[in-house]
Amino acid sequence: xxxxxxxxxxxxxxxxxxxxxxxxxxxxxxxxxxxxxxxxxxxxxxxxxxxxxxxxxxxxxxxxxxxxxxxxxxxxxxxxxxxxxxxxxxxxxxxxxxxxxxxxxxxxxxxxxxxxxxxxxxx
Numbered sequence: 001x002x003x004x005x006x007x008x009x010x011x012x013x014x015x016x017x018x019x020x021x022x023x024x025x026x027x028x029x030x031x032x033x034x035x036x037x038x039x040x041x042x043x044x045x046x047x048x049x050x051x052x053x054x055x056x057x058x059x060x061x062x063x064x065x066x067x068x069x070x071x072x073x074x075x076x077x078x079x080x081x082x083x084x085x086x087x088x089x090x091x092x093x094x095x096x097x098x099x100x101x102x103x104x105x106x107x108x109x110x111x112x113x114x115x116x117x118x119x120x121x122x123x
Contacts, residue, residue, distance in 0.1 A: 049073075050083035062087070077104035
């Protein structure tokens, strides 16, 4: 097994696990490519709503956020968004309040009046 190190100048160096002997290096900015290698540190792992990615043995491992952790489900028509403890962001409530604009129009991201219609076109 190899360990990787990115030096301050962006040079990627390969080292052995045991004695630290340099095996090879690549100059300039480099990208690690290889079977099973998709990260060097936690910052390389995509952060997903309701999941935290950490780099373990050069692979991103994801853990679910606790139930009730605030998140954003990406929907306009939900007001209170929270993680469900299983890795999903679930929204509830509505930002549209009575009496002026009680209906929510998701496709236009706005609240509309009782007698108004929400016009959405599929793209």
